[in-house]
Amino acid sequence: MTALKPILNHIDTIPPNTGKFKPVKPSVYFIHHRLRFHTSSPKCALWWIIFLSLIIMLFFLSQPSTTAHLHTTMLSSKSTLIRLSATPRSTQGHIVLVTGAVGFVGAHASVALKRRGDGVVGLDNYNPYYDVGLKTSRKTQLLDRAGVFVVKGDINDDVLLRELFDLVRFTHVLHLAAQAGVRYAMIDPSSYIKSNIDGFVNVLEAAKNAVVPPAIVWASSSSVYGLNSKVPFSEQDRTDHPVSLYAATKKAGEAIAHAYNHIHGLSITGLRFFTVYGPWGRPDMAYFFFTKDILNRKQISIFEGENHGTIARDFTYIDDVVKGCLSAIDTAKKSTGNGRNGRKKKGEAQFRIINLGNTSPVSVHKLVRLLEKLLKVKAKKKMVLMPRNGDVPFTHADISLARMELGYKPRVDLETGLRKFVKWYLDYYDVKKKSSW
Numbered sequence: 001m002t003a004l005k006p007i008l009n010h011i012d013t014i015p016p017n018t019g020k021f022k023p024v025k026p027s028v029y030f031i032h033h034r035l036r037f038h039t040s041s042p043k044c045a046l047w048w049i050i051f052l053s054l055i056i057m058l059f060f061l062s063q064p065s066t067t068a069h070l071h072t073t074m075l076s077s078k079s080t081l082i083r084l085s086a087t088p089r090s091t092q093g094h095i096v097l098v099t100g101a102v103g104f105v106g107a108h109a110s111v112a113l114k115r116r117g118d119g120v121v122g123l124d125n126y127n128p129y130y131d132v133g134l135k136t137s138r139k140t141q142l143l144d145r146a147g148v149f150v151v152k153g154d155i156n157d158d159v160l161l162r163e164l165f166d167l168v169r170f171t172h173v174l175h176l177a178a179q180a181g182v183r184y185a186m187i188d189p190s191s192y193i194k195s196n197i198d199g200f201v202n203v204l205e206a207a208k209n210a211v212v213p214p215a216i217v218w219a220s221s222s223s224v225y226g227l228n229s230k231v232p233f234s235e236q237d238r239t240d241h242p243v244s245l246y247a248a249t250k251k252a253g254e255a256i257a258h259a260y261n262h263i264h265g266l267s268i269t270g271l272r273f274f275t276v277y278g279p280w281g282r283p284d285m286a287y288f289f290f291t292k293d294i295l296n297r298k299q300i301s302i303f304e305g306e307n308h309g310t311i312a313r314d315f316t317y318i319d320d321v322v323k324g325c326l327s328a329i330d331t332a333k334k335s336t337g338n339g340r341n342g343r344k345k346k347g348e349a350q351f352r353i354i355n356l357g358n359t360s361p362v363s364v365h366k367l368v369r370l371l372e373k374l375l376k377v378k379a380k381k382k383m384v385l386m387p388r389n390g391d392v393p394f395t396h397a398d399i400s401l402a403r404m405e406l407g408y409k410p411r412v413d414l415e416t417g418l419r420k421f422v423k424w425y426l427d428y429y430d431v432k433k434k435s436s437w
């Protein structure tokens with residue numbers, strides 16, 4: 001408005017020329033403006049319209065958008081609960097945002113963090129890739145009981161993330177939200193891009209723009225080793241031959257993480273999980289649906305390689321993986337970026353990629369034998385040549401780096417872990433039957 005003031009003043013002071021009054025002698029400034037006014041009035045009117053439109057546009061842009069407004073309302077009505085959940089028991093405690101908090105690893109990790117005294121806030125969109133009822137049960141039976149508040153929202157929602165980072169000064173983000181499963185990429189490829197690429201970038205953006213950028217620990221995958229035949233799989237090995245879109249998005253995530261670390265000084269640790277299993281697990285994974293099918297006397301397909309070659313996995317028990325995640329958080333160095341201030345990073349930030357496996361691969365045949373023994377039911381087996389739709393023949397983690405960096409030591413062998421899983425499975429689904437879920 002200030003630029004417009006002289007013009008408006010002059011217009012106001014122009015006396016109507018009725019012929020009865022001697023016109024006031026105009027100043028040079030006035031003449032100049034009046035002349036311009038008269039000689040270019042259509043042009044000027046156009047400028048006026050543009051100018052006023054700009055003012056109106058600026059007014060509306062300065063108002064919070066409807067979504068932002070909704071989030072503000074949503075978060076502010078829950079802000080006390082969120083802050084409470086985020087408050088560590090002592091001043092030494094971390095303040096951790098766990099994405100994918102009602103997921104398998106997310107729920108276990110959130111509870112473990114909270115139980116040892118860290119502040120934890122969960123974020124999850126409860127996507128329907130598998131039974132949402134199981135996710136809800138993890139929330140009510142694990143997270144609520146431990147006092148972990150979960151914000152229902154999507155990692156792709158940048159307004160929500162920004163508000164969350166404004167509300168709580170997170171020291172760490174444990175980013176576990178992802179589209180999982182190697183075979184489902186044949187059905188819904190774009191879901192992998194949306195969660196594992198777009199969503200991941202969104203989380204990194206929000207973290208880098210936080211007032212004090214947190215350290216990031218996130219889930220990569222053993223699948224990045226693709227058809228690697230050198231055993232055990234070491235972080236030094238090549239990972240440029242993924243055989244599933246899932247693996248490709250996790251590999252891309254590692255490259256994206258490196259770029260954010262390099263440019264913005266985000267401290268980032270990528271953990272390559274090796275076929276994590278256990279109670280409250282994922283129904284899309286073989287050990288889980290084999291259990292269901294064996295109990296229902298349904299046939300199961302056991303994949304084999306060429307010439308009946310054995311397919312094997314370095315199955316890793318959930319508690320061992322959770323310990324690895326917590327150690328990664330504890331040993332993560334601070335980010336060196338200056339967050340929202342936009343100033344240069346204070347130096348190189350930490351960047352790590354670490355295997356979290358069990359380092360003792362077990363064949364799928366043995367997995368089935370163990371399930372038969374624990375369930376006391378003979379499986380109806382069908383041998384099938386492993387389809388070329390994402391699976392790799394075997395995985396085997398070299399965990400020397402995890403041992404060195406994180407003091408990681410997997411303790412649970414497959415039989416012990418499956419026993420715990422089967423016990424949980426029978427309990428959980430019996431409870432469900434009784435309460436007619």
Ligand SMILES: O=C(O)[C@H]1O[C@H](OP(=O)(O)OP(=O)(O)OC[C@H]2O[C@@H](n3ccc(=O)[nH]c3=O)[C@H](O)[C@@H]2O)[C@H](O)[C@@H](O)[C@@H]1O
Binds near residue numbers: 222287
């Ligand atoms: O560690 C990883 O990187 C990955 O581990 C699992 O992927 P996967 O190891 O393929 O686990 P399952 O889908 O449970 O398969 C386990 C084994 O059973 C075999 N299988 C699977 C399905 C089936 O019908 N029959 C069968 O023999 C697979 O070939 C594989 O050897 C997870 O699903 C991924 O999300 C994860 O990132």
